[in-house]
Amino acid sequence: MNNSLEATTNEVDASSYGEKEKLGSRLSMRIFLTNEFGLLALIVVFVIIFTILQPGFISKYSLFALGRTAAVNIIIGFSMMVVIITGGLNLAVGSIGVCAAMFSGWLMQSIGVPWPIALLGGLAMGAGLGALDGIVIVRSGLHSFIITLASMSIFFGIMIFLTHAGSYREIAPEVIAPGRMRLFGYVSPLLLITFVVAGLLSILFRYTATGRQMLAAGASPETAELSGVRVNRMTILCHALSGVLAGIAGLMLVSRTGAAIPSMAGQLGQDWLLPAFLGPVLGGTLLTGGRASVLGTLLGALLVTTLTTGLLLLQIGAFWLQTYLGLLLLVAVLMDRVRRSYLARKKLV
Amino acid sequence: MNAQFGNYRESDWFGPLLITIGAIIIVGWMKPSFLSSFNIQILLLAISVNALIAFSQMMIIAIGQMNLSVGAIGGMAAIAFAGMMEVWHIHWTLAAFLALCIGLVAGITNGILVAWTGISAFVITLATLSVYKGINLGITEAQPFYNIPDTVKSLGNDTFFGPLPWMILPTIVVAFGLWYLLRRLPLGRFILAVGGNSHAAELSGISVTRTVIAAHAISGLLAALAGVMLVGRLQLGQPSIGDDWLILSFAAPVIGGAVLTGGKVSVASTLLGVVIVVIINQVLVLFNIDPYLVQVVLGALILWAVGMNRWREVRTGKNEQRVSA
């Protein structure tokens, strides 16, 4: 019984805020209290609402586009999530993502490297930049906020300087294809890639020592260190992983747009910050670290994408979109706070 | 009196002052036009606005938090200012006043959300940043407001005495006011107390909630002032005002020795930090260095400054006892 619940929710902390203690008859009740179920319910509700208001919402193309956009947002969310686990922040996700994408583009266009190598190069760049952040954070003992605030501008600035703010448009067709293809009319291959990544992350945090150590190191670095966990190494790994994921997101965008453009994530990459936080926060990842919910982040990002797509389709002020998302983040953190204190109080009684 | 200044080397403004003087001398020697009256005017105009941006963030660093929405509030106030004048034909003084009120309200909102919910200021201001920016875009639909009254344009660019522009006056008043606030007024001391050790502050009867809200209110007000002044300087109401304020808002206070955990900020050093940043900016332009490298330099400056502050804290910490918070 315990196993099936764990398999369904795919959660990595093996106890949803203590709910899974009681097995048996209370089990089905507990599912409904989980964050993930709530998100799923909200997604369904909004899909229904949007469809009623605009039947074109569930047209094949619409769902395809939604899935494709969600794919990137989810990965961006994962990228931030793995750093939040350490109790820190990575403001440089957009910056690193763009650098990885531009590096890939440069390899393909200026060097003429075959596309698989170029893609790997992009990922390596993401990993390298992330690892660099991690090393500086560990060595200096400074908070990741200020380090990644600085690195976001350093990475972006150097990239712009090297590329003279130019774009790379000669992208190999094999790379562009996944961004354009439609499987069964509904599904984008990018979404499939996202699911695979989600699966790999779940395995990491659940079935590998490294993943578990990352969570322990993030929850209580002192305890983890005194228990033999190499906390510094875990921090660096988390940042490197964040960089790789940012790179994946960047490459997905290249695939979708057919070009590597420096402004794809906004000035200094700051456009990615909001989606990067929305996914994990909605998904129940604690900003204090030590917990991760891969499924939650996925559903959270999916919910946000559903909302934005729906609002755009209903032509409710494209310019007001950012406002709605900001309000959504506010509501999400408030609701989460309320939910947590409710659960905490229930446990005491 | 001497005891209050303490050791010169230990004080925050000594290092930045040396660097500033050094930079001015070196650059002035290499490119004499740097010290021309016209150029000084340009520098002072930039300093006037940037200082307010830096002060806005500084007040929040003082309570140990961060305000990501500084740029968004500034942008919103700028658009409100320009829009009210162009669309509603309100006189610029009233429009400016209302824009400042908007900034104040935005700041108070931030403060209330942070203080009442206990959620980290980072997340709250990330959310409000999006809301305010969204409002900005929603109102302007990405189109600037062009109709700025001549008086405003003049105040935003002209001088009143030698190379001193009008714009420097509000900044000087604000700088002095903040210095006095943080040094001698209870509210300022409460802000620093909450940043230094909020638990101890609470036990001593300080209302942490009210102090946090006050700090955010001041921050919003200053950001709004920066936005309004920038409209005069740029001579139009650009929706993109505020987009690039984030890094600068942290760089200057940090160069000035501010400690991000709270309780230690310096008005004078932050001001010097702004001067340093502005000079560097100019230098890059003067020497035809790619303007994009500005970002790199700012980022590197932040790293260096934070590293230095940390090193200093650790070094003095070895000689003294730790205070557990």
Place this chain on the structure above:
Amino acid sequence: MSEFVFEAKGLCKSFPGVMALQDVNMKLSAGSIHALLGENGAGKSTLIKIVTGIHKHDAGDVFVDGAQLELHGPRDAISKGIGVVHQERNLIPRFSISENMFLEQLSSHPLRSIDFEILHLKARYWLDMLELDSDPKTPVQKLSVAKMQLVEIAKALSLNSHILFLDEPTASLTPHETKNLFSILRRLRDDGVCMIFVSHKLEEVQEICDQVTVLRDGKNACESRSMLGLDRQDIVRLMIGRSEQIPIWEARDRTNTKPVLELNKASTSIGHRDVNLTVHKGEIVGLYGLVGAGRTELAKSILGKYLVVSGEVLVNGKVATINSVADAVGKYKIGYVSEDRKSEGLVLMHSILENVGMTVWQRLSKGVAFLTNRAIRSQTVPFINKLEVKSPSLEQHVGNLSGGNQQKVSVAKWLAAGVNILIIDEPSVGIDIKTKAYLHELIRELSDEGTAILLITSDMPEMITLADRIVVMNDYLVMGELPNTRDYTEMSEGIMQLIHDAEETAESFVQVTS
């Protein structure tokens, strides 16, 4: 006009599921130093929180200077003359002494300028009273911990506290500073202040207190009685309901087995000099010393958290290169049960399984691709069961367990790791008697099975119960070593002598230089 400055009558307070205080009485007189004693969980901190206005009592009455009143919060308590000096320092680091002292009275209006000169003068008055010669303009972070504490006392006095709670005031003080503090407390007592001295250090309580209230299980075990005629055994009996029992394990000598851990003239980066220490297989070596002696720091140096800069560390006879804790744990099988289990021994937000498994993940994942919960359980559950951790499920968050169970989890983690050398730091702090006895049995059993144990404890009876040999440390140096005869009087005198000699040397040094 009551003769008592403070009276609590029939106080009751309960929290969900727990009756913290039941019908508790306490009478405080002016000009006395009143001890408030009790084991952890006896209700001491609840009583203090009620009296200082943090909690509201459910039933009973509180009288201050004869007048019955309700306290509406900490500020209200202060206004009625009740002050607290907490265990942790509550000062603003960068503010001056004067500003810290008068923080709440800086000015009548938030926007009226502060006159610092007057503040400094006012502070000077109170500092002189406490014979603290620091300049009131000094930023508090530049002071020693002892002086900071005096500043807090000065602050409480300046707020007209005539009832002053002192919570574990000597926890971070050297013996010299403690002596200084006591003389100040005595003077305050003579001036009519009533102080409530909350401490676990019974020797100090006997030295300075004239009255005592003991709580046990939420009720009065004794109520505001005079200290005259009470000796240590009497106090302990009141606190735990029976005399301290020194279990009857006989003295044993394990020095003929092979040495598992050796430190030869080891000096560390944090100040230890020429430490010689040996722990043999199956031996329990006790490390005794006062606060600040450097025992925990030595343990952490062995563990690799701090560097050993000269001399050598030998494990099983071979030189050990320990550059990080991961080396010590993984390569040399050294474990450390921390004294601060909440922040160093456990991950409170994680489950029991996740906590105990922390030391086995690395080992289990070698070769095999997937690290399953089942594999982890197989390596950890036997030890969780052995320690009899009481919990409805393994997924329970450790933060929700009782202190005793938490400690069991932190020990189980190391048993699961299969360590050969186990350093145990203050195992019984905040633990109920039953679990404490259980842990003692366990430690004895572990050593019988061959584990080499280094035991750090400030609890003398515990030390004499368990240790085969006792090493005494003071000021980051090893002072001497005694084989444990299990005779309490003989051993405690021997240990005290070693420390006393060290203190005398230190004091004469201080006298020469001051």
